[in-house]
Amino acid sequence: MGPENRRLTVLTLLPFVMMATVTVADLAVGPAVVFLPLVSLGPAFAPLVGSWRRTACVGGIALLLCVGLGWYNDLLGTPRGLMSIASVLGVTGAGLLAVSMRQEREAELDSVRSIAEAAQRVLLKPVPRLAGRVRVAVCYMSAVAEARIGGDLYELVTSPYGVRVIVGDVQGKGLEAVETAAVVLGAFREAAPDEADLAAVGCRLERAVERQLGAEKFVTAILAEVGPEEVTFLNFGHPAPLLTRVDGTMTWPEPSSFALPLGLAAHGAAPPEPFRTEFRPGDQLLLYTDGVTEARDAEGRFYPLAERAHLLKGRDPETVLRALRQDLLQHVSGPLHDDAAMLMLRHR
Structure with missing residues (x-):
């Protein structure tokens, strides 16, 4: 596996690793230390690779984890719990916008590459x-x-x-x-x-x-x-x-x-x-x-x-x-x- 493939694999797994780490830490420590806001790290890293569907899926998983951990920590009805859920929704929305902009840049780069390849066929x-x-x-x-x-x-x-x-x-x-x-x-x-x-x-x-x-x-x-x-x-x-x-x-x-x-x-x-x-x-x-x-x-x-x-x-x-x-x-x-x-x- 080349360096580019290794980097792509790391970026693909990173959102899930972050959410799993936050969940395990929260369950291990208990309600004494609240890790709930860190669940939004999953959808924050999701736009780096993949489509908007993948980012939305990661956001949905993060929302379910946020609700579950909020229930576990008795925070669902509190301002902290509501703000954590809002944070996940906001980061997911921003991620969807970032995916759209990234795909536009990738399309432009593909166009530039095709022009460069045409220039190469003419020049070299x-x-x-x-x-x-x-x-x-x-x-x-x-x-x-x-x-x-x-x-x-x-x-x-x-x-x-x-x-x-x-x-x-x-x-x-x-x-x-x-x-x-x-x-x-x-x-x-x-x-x-x-x-x-x-x-x-x-x-x-x-x-x-x-x-x-x-x-x-x-x-x-x-x-x-x-x-x-x-x-x-x-x-x-x-x-x-x-x-x-x-x-x-x-x-x-x-x-x-x-x-x-x-x-x-x-x-x-x-x-x-x-x-x-x-x-x-x-x-x-x-x-x-x-x-x-x-x-x-x-x-x-x-x-x-x-x-x-x-x-x-x-x-x-x-x-x-x-x-x-x-x-x-x-x-x-x-x-x-x-x-x-x-x-x-x-x-x-």
């Missing part, structure tokens, strides 16, 4: 499981509760020049980061099938980001183009990918000189140069964002991706990413503090 489209010579799997985890999309981005396009992918990380969070991610992905989807050279695709992305972003805003990104027996990279200040060979060896392909992220071309730095490495049948390539490698545990230690080589040796990319995701969440022992995206390519 599902990648195909097979593309040219590669099998593909993707994993995306947002750091924002209830969010479906964030500042990390990924895309795969099958072009006449090979399978081209991008993985990137937008500076910042929130709607502004999502808007920037949409600009980058739109430019990549337009340029990747048309440009014969991967560097030309990078130039198109740079121009699109310059038009969108203000000063000192940037996007780290890495582009990859899969050929018959090699892969070409274009790295805009992004973490190096992880290449696992069929013999189990691991390498981190890096350029001879690092380039600035997208959006910082005005600083006068040279654009990135494409660099190549072998990519043969059975090899696996993992592209990821820094939300993976910079995820910290309770003691502040970064996630040791290089030490998780045994998780990357599976033949099915989806199985590998599921295992890697589970291991990452176990490392942080809770929600991530930054968005994390992983895209794996296996040469088949």
Whole structure:
């Protein structure tokens, strides 16, 4: 049972536990100490979960208990007994109103979620499981509760020049980061099938980001183009990918000189140069964002991706990413503090 299910179970049982505790305490102590007003705690907690019928049922049970305990304590005709009954009725009425308001908010949240899911389908489209010579799997985890999309981005396009992918990380969070991610992905989807050279695709992305972003805003990104027996990279200040060979060896392909992220071309730095490495049948390539490698545990230690080589040796990319995701969440022992995206390519 997950934490959410445990919390739901506790909230469901809480009103009945409170009323049972008050009843047992009142019967055990006797009329000397009157617990009668505390019966209203049951209908006070009832609106947290469930429908208005459940809240009304809890209120009815609390009213019966209040009358019974009032009779047991000879308080039915006294002001204290009448006020206790009135308290139960008042709290039950307030609970019914709270349930109505909660259900309205839940309906609004469901509507927002459906819009977010539609936006995700437009912004982060599902990648195909097979593309040219590669099998593909993707994993995306947002750091924002209830969010479906964030500042990390990924895309795969099958072009006449090979399978081209991008993985990137937008500076910042929130709607502004999502808007920037949409600009980058739109430019990549337009340029990747048309440009014969991967560097030309990078130039198109740079121009699109310059038009969108203000000063000192940037996007780290890495582009990859899969050929018959090699892969070409274009790295805009992004973490190096992880290449696992069929013999189990691991390498981190890096350029001879690092380039600035997208959006910082005005600083006068040279654009990135494409660099190549072998990519043969059975090899696996993992592209990821820094939300993976910079995820910290309770003691502040970064996630040791290089030490998780045994998780990357599976033949099915989806199985590998599921295992890697589970291991990452176990490392942080809770929600991530930054968005994390992983895209794996296996040469088949």
